[in-house]
Amino acid sequence: MTAVLQIRDVTLGYRELTLFRRLTMDIEAGTTLAVLGANGSGKSTFVKMLLGLIDPLSGSLNWPKGRPREIGYLAQMTEFDRRFPIRVRDLAAMGAWRGFGFRSGLDNAARDRMTAALDEAGVLDIADRPIHMLSGGQLQRALFARVIMQDAPLILLDEPFAAVDQSTEAHLLSIIHRWRDEGRSVVLVVHDLSSVLDHCSHALLLGGQEATHGPVDDVLTPDRLVAQGYLSESQASWMFRSSPKPQEPAHV
Template identity: 75%
Template sequence: MAADLGGAVMAAVLELRNLSLGYPDLALFKHLSLDMKAGTTLAVLGANGSGKSTFVKMLLGLVDPLAGRLHWPSGRPGEIGYLAQLTEFDRRFPIRVRDLVAMGAWRGFGLWSGLGRGGRNRVAAALEEAGIPDLADRSLHTLSGGQLQRALFARVILQDAPLILLDEPFAAVDQSTEAHLLSIIKRWREEDRAVVLVVHDLSSVLDHCSHVLLLGNGTATHGSVAEVLTPDLLVAHGYLSQSQASWMFRGSIDQKGQAHA
Protein backbone atom coordinates (compact mmCIF):
# COMPACT_ATOMS: atom_id res chain seq x y z
CA MET A 1 0.00 0.00 0.00
CA ALA A 2 1.24 3.47 -0.80
CA ALA A 3 2.39 5.65 2.05
CA ASP A 4 0.04 8.52 2.86
CA LEU A 5 2.13 11.71 2.94
CA GLY A 6 -0.71 13.99 3.93
CA GLY A 7 -4.04 14.27 5.70
CA ALA A 8 -7.06 12.30 4.62
CA VAL A 9 -8.65 15.27 2.85
CA MET A 10 -5.57 16.22 0.86
CA ALA A 11 -5.50 15.25 -2.80
CA ALA A 12 -2.52 13.42 -4.25
CA VAL A 13 -0.51 15.46 -6.73
CA LEU A 14 1.56 12.44 -7.77
CA GLU A 15 1.39 8.73 -6.99
CA LEU A 16 4.40 6.41 -7.29
CA ARG A 17 3.57 2.73 -7.64
CA ASN A 18 6.03 -0.17 -7.24
CA LEU A 19 8.80 2.03 -8.57
CA SER A 20 12.37 0.86 -9.21
CA LEU A 21 15.01 3.41 -10.16
CA GLY A 22 18.58 3.16 -11.36
CA TYR A 23 20.56 1.99 -14.36
CA PRO A 24 20.72 -1.29 -16.28
CA ASP A 25 23.62 -2.53 -14.13
CA LEU A 26 22.69 -0.76 -10.87
CA ALA A 27 19.38 -0.48 -9.04
CA LEU A 28 19.32 2.50 -6.68
CA PHE A 29 16.14 1.16 -5.07
CA LYS A 30 13.19 -1.12 -5.86
CA HIS A 31 9.44 -1.35 -5.22
CA LEU A 32 8.78 2.14 -3.86
CA SER A 33 5.15 3.24 -3.54
CA LEU A 34 4.04 6.55 -2.06
CA ASP A 35 1.69 9.46 -2.62
CA MET A 36 2.86 13.05 -2.79
CA LYS A 37 -0.04 15.10 -1.50
CA ALA A 38 -0.89 18.77 -1.63
CA GLY A 39 0.35 20.72 1.37
CA THR A 40 3.14 18.34 2.33
CA THR A 41 6.93 18.53 2.28
CA LEU A 42 8.94 15.39 1.57
CA ALA A 43 12.64 15.43 2.50
CA VAL A 44 14.81 13.14 0.37
CA LEU A 45 17.85 12.12 2.40
CA GLY A 46 20.81 9.86 1.69
CA ALA A 47 24.55 9.56 1.33
CA ASN A 48 26.33 10.63 -1.85
CA GLY A 49 25.45 8.34 -4.73
CA SER A 50 22.27 7.04 -3.11
CA GLY A 51 20.06 8.40 -5.89
CA LYS A 52 18.64 11.64 -4.49
CA SER A 53 19.21 13.78 -7.58
CA THR A 54 18.30 10.89 -9.89
CA PHE A 55 14.98 10.63 -8.04
CA VAL A 56 14.29 14.32 -8.70
CA LYS A 57 15.23 13.98 -12.36
CA MET A 58 12.80 11.07 -12.64
CA LEU A 59 10.02 13.26 -11.25
CA LEU A 60 10.90 15.83 -13.92
CA GLY A 61 10.66 13.19 -16.63
CA LEU A 62 14.37 13.35 -17.46
CA VAL A 63 15.06 9.79 -16.27
CA ASP A 64 12.82 6.77 -16.78
CA PRO A 65 12.24 4.33 -13.92
CA LEU A 66 13.44 0.76 -14.35
CA ALA A 67 10.00 -0.50 -13.38
CA GLY A 68 6.74 0.73 -11.91
CA ARG A 69 4.87 3.87 -12.82
CA LEU A 70 4.17 7.49 -11.99
CA HIS A 71 0.49 8.46 -11.92
CA TRP A 72 -0.76 12.05 -11.95
CA PRO A 73 -4.36 11.89 -10.64
CA SER A 74 -5.26 15.30 -12.09
CA GLY A 75 -2.96 15.01 -15.09
CA ARG A 76 0.67 16.00 -15.31
CA PRO A 77 0.90 19.71 -14.41
CA GLY A 78 1.93 22.09 -17.16
CA GLU A 79 4.64 23.40 -14.86
CA ILE A 80 6.79 21.76 -12.19
CA GLY A 81 8.84 24.13 -10.06
CA TYR A 82 12.50 23.11 -10.08
CA LEU A 83 15.60 24.42 -8.39
CA ALA A 84 18.78 22.55 -9.33
CA GLN A 85 21.97 22.33 -7.30
CA LEU A 86 24.06 25.49 -7.45
CA THR A 87 26.94 23.48 -8.91
CA GLU A 88 24.80 22.89 -12.02
CA PHE A 89 24.18 26.59 -12.57
CA ASP A 90 26.50 28.73 -14.69
CA ARG A 91 26.40 32.19 -13.15
CA ARG A 92 28.55 33.57 -15.96
CA PHE A 93 25.44 33.74 -18.14
CA PRO A 94 25.20 37.47 -19.01
CA ILE A 95 21.78 38.42 -17.68
CA ARG A 96 20.42 40.45 -14.80
CA VAL A 97 18.74 39.03 -11.74
CA ARG A 98 15.31 40.31 -12.83
CA ASP A 99 15.71 38.51 -16.18
CA LEU A 100 16.58 35.24 -14.45
CA VAL A 101 13.51 35.53 -12.24
CA ALA A 102 11.26 36.36 -15.21
CA MET A 103 12.28 33.07 -16.84
CA GLY A 104 10.14 31.35 -14.24
CA ALA A 105 7.01 32.50 -16.05
CA TRP A 106 8.07 32.27 -19.68
CA ARG A 107 5.09 30.03 -20.49
CA GLY A 108 2.68 32.70 -19.36
CA PHE A 109 4.49 35.64 -20.92
CA GLY A 110 5.08 34.05 -24.31
CA LEU A 111 8.30 33.87 -26.28
CA TRP A 112 7.96 37.14 -28.17
CA SER A 113 5.42 39.18 -26.23
CA GLY A 114 7.78 40.34 -23.49
CA LEU A 115 6.78 41.52 -20.03
CA GLY A 116 3.74 43.68 -19.59
CA ARG A 117 3.01 45.68 -16.45
CA GLY A 118 1.44 42.65 -14.78
CA GLY A 119 4.50 40.53 -15.51
CA ARG A 120 6.87 43.17 -14.21
CA ASN A 121 4.80 43.45 -11.05
CA ARG A 122 4.98 39.69 -10.53
CA VAL A 123 8.76 39.74 -10.94
CA ALA A 124 9.04 42.61 -8.47
CA ALA A 125 6.82 40.79 -5.95
CA ALA A 126 8.92 37.61 -6.25
CA LEU A 127 12.14 39.56 -5.73
CA GLU A 128 10.58 41.21 -2.67
CA GLU A 129 9.50 37.89 -1.17
CA ALA A 130 12.96 36.44 -1.76
CA GLY A 131 14.46 39.44 0.03
CA ILE A 132 16.49 40.79 -2.90
CA PRO A 133 14.56 43.70 -4.48
CA ASP A 134 17.75 45.77 -4.47
CA LEU A 135 19.59 43.18 -6.59
CA ALA A 136 17.18 43.27 -9.54
CA ASP A 137 19.63 44.91 -11.94
CA ARG A 138 22.77 43.12 -10.75
CA SER A 139 24.54 40.68 -13.09
CA LEU A 140 24.51 37.07 -11.96
CA HIS A 141 28.30 36.80 -11.77
CA THR A 142 28.38 39.49 -9.04
CA LEU A 143 26.15 37.53 -6.64
CA SER A 144 27.21 35.51 -3.64
CA GLY A 145 26.01 31.94 -3.31
CA GLY A 146 23.23 32.96 -0.94
CA GLN A 147 22.09 35.84 -3.17
CA LEU A 148 21.98 33.57 -6.21
CA GLN A 149 19.95 31.00 -4.31
CA ARG A 150 17.43 33.68 -3.34
CA ALA A 151 17.17 34.70 -7.00
CA LEU A 152 16.56 31.08 -8.01
CA PHE A 153 13.84 30.79 -5.34
CA ALA A 154 12.24 33.92 -6.81
CA ARG A 155 12.22 32.24 -10.22
CA VAL A 156 10.45 29.20 -8.72
CA ILE A 157 7.89 31.54 -7.12
CA LEU A 158 6.97 32.78 -10.61
CA GLN A 159 6.55 29.22 -11.87
CA ASP A 160 3.46 28.99 -9.66
CA ALA A 161 3.54 25.17 -9.79
CA PRO A 162 1.58 22.59 -7.75
CA LEU A 163 4.73 20.45 -7.35
CA ILE A 164 8.06 22.03 -6.41
CA LEU A 165 11.39 20.15 -6.49
CA LEU A 166 14.35 21.64 -4.63
CA ASP A 167 17.73 19.90 -5.00
CA GLU A 168 20.11 20.81 -2.15
CA PRO A 169 18.73 24.38 -1.82
CA PHE A 170 20.69 25.23 1.36
CA ALA A 171 24.14 23.91 0.38
CA ALA A 172 25.81 27.33 0.05
CA VAL A 173 23.76 29.67 2.22
CA ASP A 174 24.12 31.09 5.72
CA GLN A 175 21.63 30.50 8.52
CA SER A 176 19.80 33.77 7.94
CA THR A 177 19.24 32.98 4.26
CA GLU A 178 18.23 29.41 5.10
CA ALA A 179 15.61 30.68 7.55
CA HIS A 180 14.25 33.10 4.94
CA LEU A 181 14.02 30.42 2.26
CA LEU A 182 12.33 28.05 4.68
CA SER A 183 9.66 30.70 5.23
CA ILE A 184 8.98 30.62 1.50
CA ILE A 185 8.67 26.82 1.59
CA LYS A 186 6.25 27.16 4.51
CA ARG A 187 4.12 29.53 2.44
CA TRP A 188 4.11 27.07 -0.47
CA ARG A 189 2.93 24.31 1.87
CA GLU A 190 0.16 26.56 3.21
CA GLU A 191 -0.92 27.13 -0.40
CA ASP A 192 -1.36 23.35 -0.77
CA ARG A 193 1.64 22.84 -3.00
CA ALA A 194 3.63 19.61 -2.67
CA VAL A 195 7.34 20.23 -2.04
CA VAL A 196 10.15 17.70 -2.48
CA LEU A 197 13.29 18.86 -0.69
CA VAL A 198 16.61 17.05 -1.28
CA VAL A 199 18.90 17.42 1.73
CA HIS A 200 22.31 15.97 2.48
CA ASP A 201 22.59 16.30 6.23
CA LEU A 202 20.49 15.85 9.34
CA SER A 203 19.74 19.49 9.99
CA SER A 204 17.04 21.78 11.29
CA VAL A 205 15.56 21.71 7.78
CA LEU A 206 13.94 18.40 8.68
CA ASP A 207 11.87 20.16 11.34
CA HIS A 208 10.00 21.77 8.45
CA CYS A 209 9.25 18.49 6.63
CA SER A 210 6.27 16.22 7.16
CA HIS A 211 7.87 13.06 5.78
CA VAL A 212 11.22 11.60 4.75
CA LEU A 213 12.38 9.35 1.94
CA LEU A 214 15.67 7.75 3.01
CA LEU A 215 17.79 6.27 0.20
CA GLY A 216 20.89 4.11 0.31
CA ASN A 217 22.36 0.63 -0.10
CA GLY A 218 19.83 -0.18 -2.80
CA THR A 219 16.79 0.49 -0.64
CA ALA A 220 14.25 3.24 -0.04
CA THR A 221 12.34 3.79 3.20
CA HIS A 222 9.62 6.40 3.57
CA GLY A 223 7.41 7.58 6.38
CA SER A 224 7.21 10.31 8.98
CA VAL A 225 10.39 11.97 10.22
CA ALA A 226 10.11 10.13 13.54
CA GLU A 227 9.56 6.77 11.84
CA VAL A 228 12.44 6.98 9.36
CA LEU A 229 15.23 8.84 11.17
CA THR A 230 16.16 6.08 13.60
CA PRO A 231 19.68 4.75 14.27
CA ASP A 232 18.93 1.33 12.78
CA LEU A 233 17.53 2.69 9.52
CA LEU A 234 20.24 5.32 9.09
CA VAL A 235 22.91 2.63 9.51
CA ALA A 236 21.09 0.12 7.28
CA HIS A 237 20.91 2.67 4.45
CA GLY A 238 24.61 3.52 4.76
CA TYR A 239 23.96 7.07 5.86
CA LEU A 240 25.71 6.67 9.24
CA SER A 241 28.20 4.19 10.62
CA GLN A 242 27.23 2.32 13.77
CA SER A 243 29.57 4.46 15.87
CA GLN A 244 28.20 7.69 14.34
CA ALA A 245 24.64 6.58 15.05
CA SER A 246 25.50 5.65 18.63
CA TRP A 247 27.06 9.06 19.20
CA MET A 248 24.28 11.07 17.54
CA PHE A 249 21.46 9.21 19.26
CA ARG A 250 23.21 8.60 22.58
CA GLY A 251 20.55 10.57 24.46
CA SER A 252 17.61 8.76 22.92
CA ILE A 253 18.45 5.13 23.63
CA ASP A 254 17.08 3.42 26.70
CA GLN A 255 18.57 0.63 28.75
CA LYS A 256 17.21 -1.99 26.36
CA GLY A 257 19.06 -0.37 23.49
CA GLN A 258 15.91 0.78 21.71
CA ALA A 259 15.97 4.14 19.94
CA HIS A 260 13.31 6.73 20.60
CA ALA A 261 12.69 8.68 17.40
Protein backbone atom coordinates in the same frame (compact mmCIF):
# COMPACT_ATOMS: atom_id res chain seq x y z
CA MET B 1 -4.96 14.57 1.90
CA THR B 2 -5.04 14.70 -1.90
CA ALA B 3 -2.25 12.90 -3.73
CA VAL B 4 -0.52 15.03 -6.35
CA LEU B 5 1.55 12.05 -7.50
CA GLN B 6 1.20 8.31 -6.87
CA ILE B 7 4.41 6.30 -7.17
CA ARG B 8 3.67 2.61 -7.54
CA ASP B 9 6.15 -0.27 -7.25
CA VAL B 10 8.96 1.77 -8.82
CA THR B 11 12.45 0.43 -9.35
CA LEU B 12 14.86 3.19 -10.33
CA GLY B 13 18.35 3.13 -11.76
CA TYR B 14 20.27 2.51 -14.94
CA ARG B 15 20.97 -0.52 -17.05
CA GLU B 16 24.13 -1.34 -15.10
CA LEU B 17 22.99 -0.09 -11.67
CA THR B 18 19.80 -0.40 -9.62
CA LEU B 19 19.49 2.43 -7.09
CA PHE B 20 16.40 1.18 -5.26
CA ARG B 21 13.57 -1.29 -5.75
CA ARG B 22 9.77 -1.36 -5.47
CA LEU B 23 9.00 2.05 -3.98
CA THR B 24 5.30 2.76 -3.43
CA MET B 25 4.32 6.14 -1.97
CA ASP B 26 2.16 9.22 -2.50
CA ILE B 27 3.32 12.82 -2.69
CA GLU B 28 0.44 14.71 -1.14
CA ALA B 29 -0.70 18.31 -1.41
CA GLY B 30 0.42 20.58 1.41
CA THR B 31 3.35 18.45 2.58
CA THR B 32 7.11 18.65 2.39
CA LEU B 33 9.09 15.53 1.58
CA ALA B 34 12.78 15.38 2.49
CA VAL B 35 14.90 13.08 0.33
CA LEU B 36 18.07 11.87 2.06
CA GLY B 37 20.79 9.35 1.36
CA ALA B 38 24.52 8.90 0.99
CA ASN B 39 26.25 10.05 -2.19
CA GLY B 40 25.23 7.85 -5.12
CA SER B 41 22.06 6.57 -3.46
CA GLY B 42 19.78 8.09 -6.13
CA LYS B 43 18.53 11.38 -4.68
CA SER B 44 19.05 13.54 -7.78
CA THR B 45 18.02 10.65 -10.03
CA PHE B 46 14.72 10.48 -8.11
CA VAL B 47 14.16 14.19 -8.81
CA LYS B 48 14.95 13.67 -12.51
CA MET B 49 12.33 10.92 -12.60
CA LEU B 50 9.73 13.28 -11.13
CA LEU B 51 10.65 15.83 -13.80
CA GLY B 52 10.13 13.22 -16.51
CA LEU B 53 13.77 13.30 -17.62
CA ILE B 54 14.26 9.57 -17.00
CA ASP B 55 11.87 6.64 -16.73
CA PRO B 56 11.84 4.09 -13.92
CA LEU B 57 13.16 0.62 -14.72
CA SER B 58 9.76 -0.70 -13.67
CA GLY B 59 6.62 0.53 -11.96
CA SER B 60 4.57 3.62 -12.67
CA LEU B 61 4.02 7.30 -11.84
CA ASN B 62 0.33 8.22 -11.72
CA TRP B 63 -0.94 11.82 -11.65
CA PRO B 64 -4.55 11.69 -10.29
CA LYS B 65 -5.37 15.19 -11.58
CA GLY B 66 -3.09 14.99 -14.62
CA ARG B 67 0.56 15.94 -14.84
CA PRO B 68 0.95 19.60 -13.82
CA ARG B 69 1.54 22.02 -16.67
CA GLU B 70 4.35 23.46 -14.60
CA ILE B 71 6.68 21.81 -12.05
CA GLY B 72 8.86 24.17 -10.06
CA TYR B 73 12.51 23.15 -10.09
CA LEU B 74 15.67 24.40 -8.45
CA ALA B 75 18.77 22.45 -9.49
CA GLN B 76 21.95 22.07 -7.51
CA MET B 77 23.95 25.29 -7.60
CA THR B 78 26.88 23.44 -9.16
CA GLU B 79 24.74 22.86 -12.26
CA PHE B 80 24.15 26.57 -12.78
CA ASP B 81 26.50 28.56 -15.04
CA ARG B 82 27.06 31.86 -13.23
CA ARG B 83 28.85 33.30 -16.26
CA PHE B 84 25.56 33.55 -18.16
CA PRO B 85 25.14 37.29 -18.91
CA ILE B 86 21.81 38.11 -17.27
CA ARG B 87 20.63 40.20 -14.34
CA VAL B 88 18.81 39.00 -11.24
CA ARG B 89 15.46 40.26 -12.59
CA ASP B 90 16.02 38.39 -15.87
CA LEU B 91 16.72 35.17 -13.99
CA ALA B 92 13.49 35.55 -12.03
CA ALA B 93 11.52 36.35 -15.21
CA MET B 94 12.63 33.04 -16.72
CA GLY B 95 10.25 31.35 -14.27
CA ALA B 96 7.30 32.80 -16.19
CA TRP B 97 8.53 31.96 -19.67
CA ARG B 98 5.39 29.94 -20.49
CA GLY B 99 3.31 33.08 -19.99
CA PHE B 100 5.08 35.36 -22.46
CA GLY B 101 6.79 35.35 -25.83
CA PHE B 102 10.39 36.30 -26.29
CA ARG B 103 9.32 39.20 -28.51
CA SER B 104 6.45 40.49 -26.39
CA GLY B 105 8.11 40.12 -22.98
CA LEU B 106 6.32 40.33 -19.64
CA ASP B 107 2.97 42.07 -19.39
CA ASN B 108 2.19 44.43 -16.51
CA ALA B 109 0.64 41.71 -14.34
CA ALA B 110 3.70 39.50 -14.78
CA ARG B 111 6.00 42.42 -13.97
CA ASP B 112 4.09 42.99 -10.76
CA ARG B 113 4.42 39.29 -9.91
CA MET B 114 8.15 39.45 -10.62
CA THR B 115 8.58 42.46 -8.32
CA ALA B 116 6.71 40.61 -5.58
CA ALA B 117 8.83 37.47 -6.12
CA LEU B 118 12.10 39.41 -5.97
CA ASP B 119 10.91 41.15 -2.82
CA GLU B 120 9.86 37.92 -1.10
CA ALA B 121 13.16 36.26 -1.98
CA GLY B 122 15.06 39.27 -0.63
CA VAL B 123 16.79 40.34 -3.84
CA LEU B 124 14.66 43.28 -5.02
CA ASP B 125 17.40 45.73 -4.07
CA ILE B 126 19.90 43.93 -6.35
CA ALA B 127 17.49 43.19 -9.19
CA ASP B 128 19.71 44.88 -11.79
CA ARG B 129 22.95 43.25 -10.64
CA PRO B 130 24.55 40.71 -13.04
CA ILE B 131 24.39 37.22 -11.59
CA HIS B 132 28.16 36.71 -11.87
CA MET B 133 28.51 39.35 -9.13
CA LEU B 134 26.31 37.52 -6.62
CA SER B 135 27.39 35.65 -3.53
CA GLY B 136 26.22 32.05 -3.14
CA GLY B 137 23.38 33.09 -0.85
CA GLN B 138 22.25 35.90 -3.15
CA LEU B 139 22.21 33.55 -6.13
CA GLN B 140 20.15 30.99 -4.25
CA ARG B 141 17.65 33.70 -3.29
CA ALA B 142 17.45 34.77 -6.95
CA LEU B 143 16.84 31.17 -7.99
CA PHE B 144 14.04 30.95 -5.41
CA ALA B 145 12.51 34.06 -7.01
CA ARG B 146 12.49 32.18 -10.32
CA VAL B 147 10.71 29.22 -8.69
CA ILE B 148 8.16 31.59 -7.13
CA MET B 149 7.44 32.91 -10.63
CA GLN B 150 6.75 29.36 -11.85
CA ASP B 151 3.68 29.26 -9.56
CA ALA B 152 3.67 25.44 -9.61
CA PRO B 153 1.67 22.94 -7.52
CA LEU B 154 4.72 20.65 -7.21
CA ILE B 155 8.13 22.12 -6.36
CA LEU B 156 11.41 20.18 -6.49
CA LEU B 157 14.44 21.63 -4.71
CA ASP B 158 17.79 19.85 -5.11
CA GLU B 159 20.01 20.84 -2.16
CA PRO B 160 18.42 24.28 -1.73
CA PHE B 161 20.49 25.21 1.34
CA ALA B 162 23.94 24.48 -0.09
CA ALA B 163 26.42 27.36 0.30
CA VAL B 164 24.02 29.61 2.21
CA ASP B 165 24.32 30.98 5.75
CA GLN B 166 21.80 30.32 8.53
CA SER B 167 20.01 33.63 7.98
CA THR B 168 19.45 32.87 4.29
CA GLU B 169 18.38 29.31 5.08
CA ALA B 170 15.78 30.62 7.54
CA HIS B 171 14.51 33.08 4.92
CA LEU B 172 14.21 30.37 2.26
CA LEU B 173 12.43 28.09 4.73
CA SER B 174 9.84 30.83 5.28
CA ILE B 175 9.08 30.70 1.54
CA ILE B 176 8.74 26.91 1.72
CA HIS B 177 6.36 27.31 4.66
CA ARG B 178 4.23 29.66 2.57
CA TRP B 179 4.11 27.12 -0.26
CA ARG B 180 3.00 24.48 2.25
CA ASP B 181 0.26 26.71 3.57
CA GLU B 182 -1.00 27.27 0.01
CA GLY B 183 -1.35 23.51 -0.49
CA ARG B 184 1.67 23.02 -2.74
CA SER B 185 3.84 19.90 -2.52
CA VAL B 186 7.56 20.46 -1.91
CA VAL B 187 10.27 17.83 -2.39
CA LEU B 188 13.70 18.74 -0.98
CA VAL B 189 16.95 16.88 -1.47
CA VAL B 190 18.85 17.68 1.73
CA HIS B 191 21.95 16.66 3.66
CA ASP B 192 21.35 18.34 7.03
CA LEU B 193 19.49 15.85 9.17
CA SER B 194 18.58 18.40 11.86
CA SER B 195 16.80 20.70 9.41
CA VAL B 196 14.79 17.74 8.15
CA LEU B 197 13.63 16.84 11.64
CA ASP B 198 12.59 20.42 12.33
CA HIS B 199 10.87 21.37 9.09
CA CYS B 200 9.57 18.35 7.15
CA SER B 201 6.58 16.10 7.66
CA HIS B 202 7.76 13.13 5.59
CA ALA B 203 11.08 11.62 4.55
CA LEU B 204 12.36 9.33 1.82
CA LEU B 205 15.60 7.61 2.84
CA LEU B 206 17.63 6.06 0.02
CA GLY B 207 20.57 3.70 0.33
CA GLY B 208 21.58 0.06 0.07
CA GLN B 209 19.28 -0.34 -2.95
CA GLU B 210 16.34 0.41 -0.64
CA ALA B 211 13.88 3.29 -0.39
CA THR B 212 12.07 3.88 2.91
CA HIS B 213 9.22 6.39 3.03
CA GLY B 214 6.96 7.66 5.78
CA PRO B 215 6.62 10.27 8.53
CA VAL B 216 9.98 11.72 9.57
CA ASP B 217 10.05 10.11 13.01
CA ASP B 218 9.23 6.68 11.59
CA VAL B 219 11.86 6.77 8.84
CA LEU B 220 14.83 8.58 10.37
CA THR B 221 15.61 6.19 13.20
CA PRO B 222 19.20 5.30 14.18
CA ASP B 223 18.83 1.72 12.98
CA ARG B 224 17.50 2.71 9.55
CA LEU B 225 20.07 5.47 9.05
CA VAL B 226 22.87 3.00 9.76
CA ALA B 227 21.37 0.12 7.77
CA GLN B 228 20.93 2.27 4.66
CA GLY B 229 24.42 3.76 4.85
CA TYR B 230 23.52 7.33 5.79
CA LEU B 231 25.34 7.26 9.15
CA SER B 232 27.93 5.04 10.78
CA GLU B 233 27.02 3.41 14.08
CA SER B 234 29.23 5.86 15.99
CA GLN B 235 27.70 8.86 14.20
CA ALA B 236 24.17 7.66 14.92
CA SER B 237 25.02 6.99 18.56
CA TRP B 238 26.52 10.44 19.01
CA MET B 239 23.80 12.31 17.10
CA PHE B 240 20.81 10.72 18.81
CA ARG B 241 22.45 10.87 22.24
CA SER B 242 23.38 14.54 21.97
CA SER B 243 20.21 15.74 20.23
CA PRO B 244 16.85 15.39 22.01
CA LYS B 245 14.06 13.90 19.98
CA PRO B 246 11.73 16.63 18.71
CA GLN B 247 8.19 16.66 20.04
CA GLU B 248 6.17 16.78 16.84
CA PRO B 249 7.75 17.50 13.46
CA ALA B 250 6.44 20.71 11.94
CA HIS B 251 4.09 19.82 9.11
CA VAL B 252 5.65 21.68 6.23
